[in-house]
Amino acid sequence: MSDIKTVGVAGAGTMGTGIAIVAARAGLRTIVFDQRQEALDRAREQTAAFLTKSEARGKLPPGAATQTLERWSATTEIANLANCDIVIEAIFEDLDTKHHLFQQLDEVCNESTLFASNTSTISITEIAGGSGRPDRFVGMHFCLPAQLMKLVEISPGMSTSQQSFERAWAFAEAMGQKPVKTQDTPGFILNYFLIPFNNDAIRLVEQGVAAxxxxxxxxKTALGYPMGPLELLDLVGMDTQKLLCEAMYELTHEPRAACPPLVRRMIAAGRLGKKTGHGFHMYRDTKMFGA
Ligand SMILES: NC(=O)c1ccc[n+]([C@@H]2O[C@H](COP(=O)([O-])OP(=O)(O)OC[C@H]3O[C@@H](n4cnc5c(N)ncnc54)[C@H](O)[C@@H]3O)[C@@H](O)[C@H]2O)c1
Incomplete structure (x- = not known):
């Protein structure tokens, strides 16, 4: 049984938008915070389009899209997260930026508010160390596209209390997600495989081996994956991929985790992936996946 009824999501980018859909769709009051109003406007537009499409496809009962949107709100004021039972952070993959955010959150949020980070590669213990409440801090790594994927990797840091871990676990289950427990190690389970694997695909493009x-x-054909690595990277975003590679490489010095030069060139050319309409592939619109 989860005691979490009000959810804060910090960061209205690719992941934050999807995580907020999961929470609001599960009947929870959901407040999305971002420092940029345009990110919130885009998140609202994408969320409305995704929910409307889900209802039209029969994946949600009639009226559920409107009801879900009524539970969803957006703010640029961090103080509006004060009464959340949990705040899930999904901002840029950078330790200092995350520390700064959690220090502000610690000042405004209730003592009982649980903090979670959706980081893919940074140590939960390190982020928690700058949060002011390392005992009430846990890793909750949702998978892309969060609005469709069930997996959540839940990782306790060294100071995470058992109660905080259990709260996060019950919350994930209450939203209909499938939690797995992982230790606080670089990439947890999924990105330990995915970051080197995706970089291998980028290097094949760099070397001109195949289109x-x-x-x-x-x-897709040989391994039965629903999406190819370059299609997935277009959803991840080249800007995020670069940060993931840098964080993973710094921690592991695994050569296959190092950011391929092509990623930097694509960022410079504005080819971030689906969010800019062009990455490894071209896109006619920048709607979120599934909308
Ligand atoms: N993209 C992926 O495939 C993926 C998958 C799983 C986890 N993650 C993790 O999720 C997190 C976010 O990744 P993303 O791809 O959604 O990033 P993104 O660049 O799409 O979105 C980040 C959002 O955070 C906002 N932001 C940045 N600093 C902020 C601050 N101090 N206060 C408020 N808002 C702030 C930005 O304005 C932006 O809207 C990262 O930690 C990343 O490692 C990403």
Whole structure:
């Protein structure tokens, strides 16, 4: 049984938007915070389009899209997260930026508010160390696209209390997600595999071995994955991929985790992936996946 009824999501980007849909769709009051109003406007637009499409496809009962949106709100004022039972952080993958956010959150939030980070690669113990409440801090790594994927990796840091871990676990289950427990190690389970694997696909493109569509087709056909690595990277975003590689490489010095030069060139060219309409593939619109 979860005691969490009001959810704060910090960061209205690719992941925050999807995580907020999961929470609001599960019947929880959900407040999305971002420092940029345009990110919140885009999140609202994407959320409305996704929910409307879900209802039209029969994945939600009639009226559920409107009801879900009524539970969803957006703010640029961090103080509006004060009464949340949990705040899930999904901002840039950078330790100092995350510390700064959690220090502000610690000042405004109730003592009982649980903090969670959706980080893919940074140590939960390190982020928690700058949060003012390392005992009430846990890793909750949702998977992309969060609005469709059930997996949540839940990672306790060294100071996370058993009660905080259990709260996060019950909350994930109450939202209909599938939690797994992992230790606080670089990449947890999923990105330990995915970051080097995706970089291998980028290096095949760099070397001119095959076209992105053929690499994706080969992986999907042979391994049965629903999406090829370059299609997935277009959803991840090249800006996020660069931060993930840098954080993972700094911790592990695994050569396959190092950011391929092509990623930097694509960022410089504005080819961030689906969010800018062009990455390894071209997109006619920048709607979120599934909308
Ligand atoms: N993209 C992925 O595939 C993926 C998957 C799982 C986890 N993650 C993790 O989720 C987190 C977010 O990644 P993303 O891809 O959604 O990033 P993103 O760049 O799409 O979005 C980040 C959002 O955070 C906002 N932001 C940045 N600093 C802020 C601050 N101090 N206060 C408020 N808002 C702030 C930005 O305005 C932006 O809207 C990262 O930690 C990343 O490692 C990403």
């Amino acid at each position: 992105p569509s053929d690499i994706d087709l080969a992986i």
